[in-house]
Amino acid sequence: MNSKMKAPLEGIITPLVTPLTDDDTLDLEGLERLVEHLIAGGVHALFVLGTTGESQSLSYGLRAEMIRQTCRLAKGRLPVLAGISDTSIVESVKLARVAVENGADAAVSTTPYYFATGQPELIEFYGHLVPQLPLPLFLYNMPSHTKVSFAPDTVRRIAEDPKVIGFKDSSANAVYFQSVMFAMKDRPDFSMLVGPEEITGECVLMGGHGGVNGGANMFPELYVSLYNAAKRADLKELHRLQQQVMQISATIYTVGHHPSSYLKGLKCALSLLGLCDDYLAAPFHKFEQPEREKIRKALLALNPALKLRP
Amino acid sequence: MNSKMKAPLEGIITPLVTPLTDDDTLDLEGLERLVEHLIAGGVHALFVLGTTGESQSLSYGLRAEMIRQTCRLAKGRLPVLAGISDTSIVESVKLARVAVENGADAAVSTTPYYFATGQPELIEFYGHLVPQLPLPLFLYNMPSHTKVSFAPDTVRRIAEDPKVIGFKDSSANAVYFQSVMFAMKDRPDFSMLVGPEEITGECVLMGGHGGVNGGANMFPELYVSLYNAAKRADLKELHRLQQQVMQISATIYTVGHHPSSYLKGLKCALSLLGLCDDYLAAPFHKFEQPEREKIRKALLALNPALKLRP
Amino acid sequence: MNSKMKAPLEGIITPLVTPLTDDDTLDLEGLERLVEHLIAGGVHALFVLGTTGESQSLSYGLRAEMIRQTCRLAKGRLPVLAGISDTSIVESVKLARVAVENGADAAVSTTPYYFATGQPELIEFYGHLVPQLPLPLFLYNMPSHTKVSFAPDTVRRIAEDPKVIGFKDSSANAVYFQSVMFAMKDRPDFSMLVGPEEITGECVLMGGHGGVNGGANMFPELYVSLYNAAKRADLKELHRLQQQVMQISATIYTVGHHPSSYLKGLKCALSLLGLCDDYLAAPFHKFEQPEREKIRKALLALNPALKLRP
């Protein structure tokens, strides 16, 4: 494992949006601004090609390019995790090779997501995949998108291979997360992370290791501060910061009418903040002017001092 | 509102099992033992006719009897909440009258559960129900059973009527719970409770008011202690107690192959602990001997000093 | 079994709406008009207290009244089936007794619908219920409302009791229906019916016995004619009638924004046709004027000669 990354990985791991100028072209300047913004904001690791990174909407060439450029820009200043989730094991392994060749620290993989697998099939699948990977792996639970959830005991079984070093849960199901925590209780080196930023606080209070929080693309300091408050059990400060996180959740991620509202709102806000282009890869399109105005107002309600682009 | 009950209601509200000897007869001695056991264990309120109480499986006559007897046995020593969830508003109102006549402090109602309602229909429904109720109401979110979830803004809208005094969420979705908390942030008197005992700790740490936890039927002190540890932010003690709660969850509630495993395991354990009969109302049946032995072993693994019945 | 009812029951079995004037009062005159309308229209049986009859929204007293009045009005001119679906086996059995005492020919029961049952639990449940019933039983598959589907082999197992005489499937899943047909292929006396009127034609063409079609409340002749065309394999006529059925489906049942649109549209149309009141029991409310105008236009588009009430 790359020496930069401790076990367990802790803190705010930012799932980078993929700045784009069209369906198949990176907004490289935006990506550079974003990476510097995140590092300046104190986040603990970068995660490219997750759901927030629209990985599945990108061509394989562009996915490889996103790994390459992010690793180049990060310059080893913090760990980089690379999403290799795919429906084809062959393509997953290829992406993992690109990741390791460019200095990424770990790969991240959801369950396969076109065919639904049973739990024994999931164990078989990872028994087939993990030995082919040239770097450590985080499991990524995302049942709303993949239709399949790792059973707690399946996590335990897959993680018997020491190359499997952590788990990210985006189910939002706190009972489930506690059940995986309990199943992994004898593995203090195993990183337990949650996706939704609305629950990073409670995850850390209960003994989890951090959050993979999309909002950190916009406001990295906020999420890092919230993580730190939870880590030192400063509940008063945590509750104060949680209000801000909930306001972001309630006003930036809910402007549209579909589950894509999160992605569209986040990219729109990043564009207004001057960080990167808000082009979304197909099947989605960026917000039009009326929605953009709502996001603008929501950002100013959060912080009237923000300087926003037109 | 009954003077015994503070606003917001806080602590461990035990959702009583309904002790039965057949589909339509209460195990009254068992109920008496159970009520005394819970009060001795320090729980903060009793809740009859919830999901754990198999309310929907009981005849209307038996539901009324369960309210009557529990209120009689509780003797005003702690608040009693009565489930009035039903597919028929007429029957819900009748149950609410029984509840108030017997001294219950509040009613509890899920969404209607045969027909799925849209959110505007849900607001209309409660606008129709609440004025007919002679006592305060808790909303009860139970989408796995009712197919419908109260949107956070729907909770806020329904709770504009001051008779609506709290919310119990059994969805296990922590993002959702935080969203309802955020929607209700200007109502400090409004009680925010979670159902699953695996997440009472984090609920309270994040500012929620407690748990409606089935496991408290067996071990009331454990859940009360966990609540108290969370309330005073004693994370070390909380983590220690959480391990016990998770062990109960992983070994008592998962012996069967269906979602009924929770109910069957809980009633079987109560029978082994000598508290009440483990008869389950149709459509379910109690565990047979092989499953009963697994529950016995699970109880002894939790605490070898427990004295169990054959 | 009542001598009026042949085995298998075939044809158009109309699931009656329950005409209401408020949440707990029958529109008796409307019910009488409706029963005469249906018998004049040639339907083969009446089914009260199904989903279309809002059974779950009615008090137990009103359910009993609806059975009593419909049996009285039908005067033995055609078979009457009575819904006894409930979450409580005790209440189901009581309703079945009311049904037999008033001369109903059979009972109809969905799976229990608050708690989700596994297939072995479902077999156990019916093994417990059927012997307590004083009349024959149709199984009613309605997974969108009950969350549980009878597995084909479960139907076969439950139907080993000769009191179980038929199956109504409202899943709309044609592969599933064919699978149950195949599982029951050695029981030519067992009635195989579909709920959705959009597929009665193909059900009958493939060897099924008919449809339990809500639209027959409005236009009984249409559905009877479609059934007859399918029965004699007159595809040209069937396709012609199917267009009318689909137009009803597309224009009468889709005016609202929620799954309740079917019920609201149907009752609104019955009111416009002068058959009965359009009051809906809670949790629903009847259409307001703008939606009522859409239903009026849809009815006139179907048949400009229809005389509608204001």
Add this chain to the structure above:
Amino acid sequence: MNSKMKAPLEGIITPLVTPLTDDDTLDLEGLERLVEHLIAGGVHALFVLGTTGESQSLSYGLRAEMIRQTCRLAKGRLPVLAGISDTSIVESVKLARVAVENGADAAVSTTPYYFATGQPELIEFYGHLVPQLPLPLFLYNMPSHTKVSFAPDTVRRIAEDPKVIGFKDSSANAVYFQSVMFAMKDRPDFSMLVGPEEITGECVLMGGHGGVNGGANMFPELYVSLYNAAKRADLKELHRLQQQVMQISATIYTVGHHPSSYLKGLKCALSLLGLCDDYLAAPFHKFEQPEREKIRKALLALNPALKLRP
């Protein structure tokens, strides 16, 4: 459009399995045998890279190879459709180019399947995709795998582009299929097909154009005969053949415990029939010996004269 393909496309369109010897290698000899077997059996078109073809499990290189080889082997004797379903529009368009360069007649595309799209987003997506395609397109509804269903009106809207020439529905929902038929009633040239072989008969009887039936890989004559019987409204013969189709469904596709049972059973049967290797691409594995013996018995029960490999 290729002159070989009539509008609407009618009959049995076989969704080819992809014969494999490992995760990334075609069983070319098997593929050749399979293509000849299907053409000899009279099927009306070939469809490569569908769900039955494990398309999502294959690398992009292998998907292109499968298109190339099948077109080469088919030699223009019947239309070839190529699946281009993907989460990335860029990769879909690339596959479509491979298809047209190799002489395929049409492309087939599901909704995107990682991100769930709303209906307006789906219309936008196809408005973006279709103009980039160099060949006609069939829409493929597969909600069990993609989580999203094309609303009937969405099909109508997308099909306003004349390059969109047909619709394949694998939802099994017959009400839905009738609704799409009704929405497309003014487009007699638009091909309306169902996926599940259990309902090809009723689809054709009701005016649909045929089936995309995986079982035709094994027994092409059976499915062609069933199609022909339905087409000429010979119900007696149709019912006889339907029994065989249902026996295949009930005994070949249900041996495993997961949704993959269909694929595993089908490939196992093809191997026993000497047609091709039964290797399944990850995440799945082929049946072991005990399941293979069950498939053998099921095949012999269908036809004792079948000569099977060990």
